[in-house]
Amino acid sequence: MKIVAVTACPTGIAHTYMAAEQLEKTAKKLGHSIKVETQGAMGIENKLTESEINSAAVAILAVDIAIEEPERFDHIRKIKVPVQAAMKNPEAIFTGI
Amino acid sequence: MKEMLQKHKQYLLTGVSHVIPFIACGGILIAASLAYAFHFHYVNAHGGPDISQCPPFVQDLALIGGKAFELFPAVLAGFIAYGMAGKPGLVPGFIGGLIAGMPQVVGDKNASAGFLGALVIGLIAGHIVNLLKKLPVPKFFKPVMPIIIIPIFSAVPVGLLMLALDMPIAKIMVGMGHVLENLQGGSQILLAMILGAMIAFDMGGPINKAAFFFGAAMIDQHNYAIMGACAAAICTPPLGLGLATVLSRKRWTEEQRESGLAALGMGLIGITEGAIPFAAGDPFRVIPCIMFGSMVASTIAMVGGVGDHAPHGGPIVLPVVDGRIMYVVAIVAGAFTTALAINSVKKFTEKTSHLEGAKS
Numbered sequence: 001m002k003i004v005a006v007t008a009c010p011t012g013i014a015h016t017y018m019a020a021e022q023l024e025k026t027a028k029k030l031g032h033s034i035k036v037e038t039q040g041a042m043g044i045e046n047k048l049t050e051s052e053i054n055s056a057a058v059a060i061l062a063v064d065i066a067i068e069e070p071e072r073f074d075h076i077r078k079i080k081v082p083v084q085a086a087m088k089n090p091e092a093i094f095t096g097i
Numbered sequence: 098m099k100e101m102l103q104k105h106k107q108y109l110l111t112g113v114s115h116v117i118p119f120i121a122c123g124g125i126l127i128a129a130s131l132a133y134a135f136h137f138h139y140v141n142a143h144g145g146p147d148i149s150q151c152p153p154f155v156q157d158l159a160l161i162g163g164k165a166f167e168l169f170p171a172v173l174a175g176f177i178a179y180g181m182a183g184k185p186g187l188v189p190g191f192i193g194g195l196i197a198g199m200p201q202v203v204g205d206k207n208a209s210a211g212f213l214g215a216l217v218i219g220l221i222a223g224h225i226v227n228l229l230k231k232l233p234v235p236k237f238f239k240p241v242m243p244i245i246i247i248p249i250f251s252a253v254p255v256g257l258l259m260l261a262l263d264m265p266i267a268k269i270m271v272g273m274g275h276v277l278e279n280l281q282g283g284s285q286i287l288l289a290m291i292l293g294a295m296i297a298f299d300m301g302g303p304i305n306k307a308a309f310f311f312g313a314a315m316i317d318q319h320n321y322a323i324m325g326a327c328a329a330a331i332c333t334p335p336l337g338l339g340l341a342t343v344l345s346r347k348r349w350t351e352e353q354r355e356s357g358l359a360a361l362g363m364g365l366i367g368i369t370e371g372a373i374p375f376a377a378g379d380p381f382r383v384i385p386c387i388m389f390g391s392m393v394a395s396t397i398a399m400v401g402g403v404g405d406h407a408p409h410g411g412p413i414v415l416p417v418v419d420g421r422i423m424y425v426v427a428i429v430a431g432a433f434t435t436a437l438a439i440n441s442v443k444k445f446t447e448k449t450s451h452l453e454g455a456k457s
Binding site for chain 1: 107108110111113114117179180244260299301302303368370377380387411
């Protein structure tokens, strides 16, 4: 399954990137293809393109703050979870898809 | 109801996330210039550091840091409203926050509605903009809404409201300062213990940030003890866990010993997140131990009269700390408490031989 994801925590220096890594690892393990955009203290990195979002089946938003450009995900199914959930138990998120 | 609170927490964290670099920039520049003044004996009649006698460059640094602090309530309120209402939230948020930062005279003290006022007005600004967005308008009128109507009709009520709230909230801030200054003995220790536990609990997550932000905001109100207690607690989880891997090598795997060294490094520069690799694998043993260690550190710092002028923790802020000896004592005690606690918990719960146990 094609998946896109965004991670963002309040400080944006550690948890944002750890959550992104966990999502990528877990997706690989479960045989999904995923691209994770991080919105940390450096701003948007690894930005998702419009076509990537449109071709994805679902968007995982592992965020504790309001994200930049949320309207990009208006037309796609979203799963919203706290950043902690993506770090500690990423598999549960994927089984919920 | 629960969902609404969750959402509001997210709005507040959006503001906090944008304002942290401002506090760091302002706090460190001001602290550095104060440290310079103190070190080279540019002091006033009371023996305190006096920036105005310093060389121009140092004065400029203090001024630049001061400007970062001046922006603090505006940026906080602006981005709370932004998190809530998007771009149109910025105008009333920033203006409301700027008004919240205006100096007020309460009794014989200078104060401002500061961060508390900014939190409140940021949320109100977001709500007002969201209401205005919902107004039914004819299509030809739509383009005027975001650039003229919403900015004006949100900024005016938000501004008026904040002007009215400035004095009452400033009084609350002064009152809070009084309470904190007069905390002694038991209640002071209790506050320090709560802060320490919060700092360690989620290692840089939202609960940690709540305690940290309280300390940072108190710096703005010239109360440095809260941040002092936080600063000591911030670094002991990674320092303590790193120390544990050094003290009792056989209790830890090769991989953990490596992350132990990384954790020591992160502890020195005050990054609580360094403890996460340990806690992620073994939360029920690790988290109570690091909370215990941080509580010891914050309590010693608080009782020892440690003050921190920079919104950051760990040994790295030592130059800008008041009560340096007690600060070091607090960190060392907290780190050893964490290390000994986790090693002995592991000893009782893991099958280890007597020989391995003897090392710790």
